[in-house]
Amino acid sequence: MSESIDPTLFRETLGNYPTGVAVVTTLTEDGAPDGMVVGTFSSVSLDPPLVAFFPAKNSKSFERLRNATSFCVNVLAADQEPLCRRIATVWEGKFDGVQWRPGPLGSPILDSAVSWVECTFEEVREAGDHYVVLGRVHALGVQRPTLPLLFFQGGYGRFSPRSFIAAPEPELIQAAQLAEGLRVPIEELSAELGVNCGVLAKVGTDAVQVLASDRNPSTEAFALGHRQPIIPPLGAVFMVTSTPEEVDEWLGRVPPGAPDRQEVHRAVLEKVRERGYSLLAVDSELLQRHGAALTEFEQSDRLPRHERAVREVTAELADLFCPDLVPGERYDPASIVVLIPTTADLPPMALRMTGLPQSATTEQIESWVERLKQVAESVVAS
Ligand SMILES: Cc1cc2nc3c(=O)[nH]c(=O)nc-3n(C[C@H](O)[C@H](O)[C@H](O)COP(=O)(O)O)c2cc1C
Secondary structure (H helix, E strand, O other): OOOOOOHHHHHHHHOOOOEEOEEEEEEOOOOOEEEEEEOOOEEEEOOOOEEEEOOEOOOHHHHHHOOOOEEEEEEOEHHHHHHHHHHHHOOOOOOOOOOEEEOOOOOEEEOOOOEEEEEEEEEEEEEOOEEEEEEEEEEEEEOOOOOEEEEEOOEEEEOOOHHHOOOOOHHHHHHHHHHHOOHHHHHHHHHHHOOEEEEEEEEOOEEEEEEEEEOOOOOOOOOOOOEEEOOOOOOHHHHOOOOHHHHHHHHOOOOOOOOOHHHHHHHHHHHHHHHOOEEEEOOHHHHHHHHHHHHHHHHOOOOHHHHHHHHHHHHHHHHHEOOOOOOOOEEOEEEEEEEEOOOOOOOOEEEEEEOOOOOEEHHHHHHHHHHHHHHHHHHHHO
């Protein structure tokens, strides 16, 4: 690399240019699909019809792909992030369970791809530490006209057309209506204890505050509509009733580079499952950093690099979750959360208490948990 260009600046600057995500597939001699994920797919020429992508010279996957006589570029859909991650990282069995059919030249067309472009290799040219692969297009088509997967600042996302702003999530309205039914007992509870209580609904991968009753003016309360990405250990209460696949997806949201944290989060989830509530202890410095990262994330239009910062600081909270309460000891609780039992047609919901008195005894905390559970369970009766 030229001495005058800093590699981090190069990556960061170019990472601000969004790309689509495609899987370049070929058929192995054994008749099985092989492939690699590329963000560098591009249209080049109509006459003659040429496309391009840029594999790294050290790519082992491309070393295999280039021996094929043809290849197919499969454009991934917005809901195919898990498949993308798998093909980009897994070495063996990348395509296990993936449905495909051979294109006119025999290269695999993935059933779930938005569109496909089947090519022969026109030219493979060196360009620095990458190759420029020019493909001569032989056949192509759009087979699933849906939103494509996008990659930007190292994170995945989707296109949102300005002129067709989606209606607000319908689950939010249902959740707010259900929470309204709990308003009276929640207001009574927050007044009785002088604390802040709120109802959270799980909408997609966020927890959204749909009801607030704040009676502790000395602590900052969460506003109505406040959104927090559910990143482990946060949201453990919601995971108690989730499928194993949803739990794996939740655990997958921990920052890369901290795989051992997954076990810590799993242990937190087991404690929450056994006890029926989650308790977060106070660490002012960490909670302040968490709050600051969240604010920056929200103010930045939820950009991927701010999301990464939130993920990193959230993962650190695990050590503050669910301490074992010893009779007679005192604790500084930051929040207690219990699940609100809802039917399958409603979003998962939870009741959270914050602004709690500090230096609380185990017995006090246990009595608050019981009161929260009573209120949460009154939704079944109502
Ligand atoms: C969104 C995304 C875009 C990528 N784009 C490219 C690309 O354009 N060129 C490339 O060589 N690798 C790209 N990669 C990396 C490869 O897909 C793959 O992870 C890498 O090649 C794995 O190493 P291997 O080729 O030695 O198996 C991309 C990965 C992701 C997740």
